[in-house]
Amino acid sequence: MSSRMAGSIVLRHVGLRNFTAASISPVAARPLLASGDGVPAVMVRLLSTSPASEAAAKAAKEGGEKKEVAINSYWGIVQSNKLLREDGAEWKWTCFRPWETYTADTSIDLTRHHVPKTLLDKIAYWTVKSLRFPTDIFFQRRYGCRAMMLETVAAVPGMVGGMLLHLRSLRRFEQSGGWIRALLEEAENERMHLMTFMEVAKPRWYERALVLAVQGVFFNAYFLGYLFSPKFAHRVVGYLEEEAIHSYTEYLRDLEAGKIDNVSAPAIAIDYWRLPANATLKDVVTVVRADEAHHRDVNHFASDIHYQGMQLKESPAPIGYH
Structure with missing residues (x-):
């Protein structure tokens, strides 16, 4: 069996996974998923997802209704769990996640200068x-x-x-x-x-x-x-x-x-x-x-x-x- 065929079989049985990694920064925010549960900053959560093509095919079988499939990245992976803002509104950014946000430390010394010596x-x-x-x-x-x-x-x-x-x-x-x-x-x-x-x-x-x-x-x-x-x-x-x-x-x-x-x-x-x-x-x-x-x-x-x-x-x- 070729490696390509073996890989196809594995994908069919396992399905696609969307790996959402949290930032290790202590100033990172707590992730807010649809359930509202917080996830520790260093944990990696695996979210089961479905390929966009399968979702579109399923929509076609259900009476030919046109259902828009929300794709959240150029990989074409559908986000199965919606991310929410702190006020409950849906998170609309794909370039960063709620747990990657932070409050800037504006008290830092802005006048510090390294005097060139060497x-x-x-x-x-x-x-x-x-x-x-x-x-x-x-x-x-x-x-x-x-x-x-x-x-x-x-x-x-x-x-x-x-x-x-x-x-x-x-x-x-x-x-x-x-x-x-x-x-x-x-x-x-x-x-x-x-x-x-x-x-x-x-x-x-x-x-x-x-x-x-x-x-x-x-x-x-x-x-x-x-x-x-x-x-x-x-x-x-x-x-x-x-x-x-x-x-x-x-x-x-x-x-x-x-x-x-x-x-x-x-x-x-x-x-x-x-x-x-x-x-x-x-x-x-x-x-x-x-x-x-x-x-x-x-x-x-x-x-x-x-x-x-x-x-x-x-x-x-x-x-x-x-």
């Missing part, structure tokens, strides 16, 4: 500073589009670092001290920043084209930089986050001065950061800035433990930093 630190610092000048010229004070561009870049380092540490863990048959998950969570958090600002700023065609160019250059440059020196790569990200804090602070000043309309917060931001229903754009920028401050501290810490001659795997990653 040659690599100084190269990292002035590299980031040199990138700020053309950015200021291009975007001027269009902070919505500036934030969009910033987040398309900021979401790259965590994914690259997590990927390389993942491969290293496989090669060396050793654990990572939680750093793989921490870096991937950072990348996901930055991506959610982008999803939020896409609701606020509508990028023009040439700004979208610029994203393609910048991401292509930055990904490859950061990949090579991380291979050369993880210490240097994390230090660059630390300084990038310091610049992000500065940019969002300027954004808030314009909002407070009335130069930018303080519109209502996007629905996706209200659910992701557990903001009040009447939250505004100012509230969104405030929590995003707090996230960037946490990313700053994590990356500077990652660079510091390399500087001390230690490996990332030997120091546990900060959990729930965002």
